[in-house]
Amino acid sequence: AQSVTQPDIHITVSEGASLELRCNYSYGATPYLFWYVQSPGQGLQLLLKYFSGDTLVQGIKGFEAEFKRSQSSFNLRKPSVHWSDAAEYFCAVGATGTASKLTFGTGTRLQVTL
């Protein structure tokens, strides 16, 4: 069975600073990997996903993530954070070939200071 760890419960960054949110997964083969964002009182919105191929994935809102098999990681990055990026971010892993059984991390809450 797969599992996901998001080591950082809460992160605070200044507006304009760079951001990296960590995600480590456990799975025996190449997984499907996802990042979702949740604003307060809202549902989850897909930021980006990785299935295969290029290990650097571009998403919406200027986010990107890099799949590193050797480190079992799929960290989310953004070069310059905006105040509107304040939200909770979830990493999820699915088994090879299907996104129908996702395991979610416990989330990282991002606070942006002005």
Next chain:
Amino acid sequence: DAGITQSPRHKVTETGTPVTLRCHQTENHRYMYWYRQDPGHGLRLIHYSYGVKDTDKGEVSDGYSVSRSKTEDFLLTLESATSSQTSVYFCAISEPGTPSTDTQYFGPGTRLTVL
């Protein structure tokens, strides 16, 4: 945004009463899911459906049942609500087949409080 609605959006009920939450989609996706979200736990899968009348359990299915009589609707029932079922419930949909379509999209959520 994917066409997913959930009803009701908020509900307060008492322990021991039955509760049904509805998820409705307009995307004609085969798979539908119910999750619950609790602080410190992320999202946990309750039940999912892979077609009309085809359902299976997730990791936290005890105390919940589901039904799917139409492609567009997936119902989650708490037969006798308990305070431990106070949570935010999310519905999701997906369409397996190709990597580009095989992604879960989420509804807006239902906040349930059991007193």
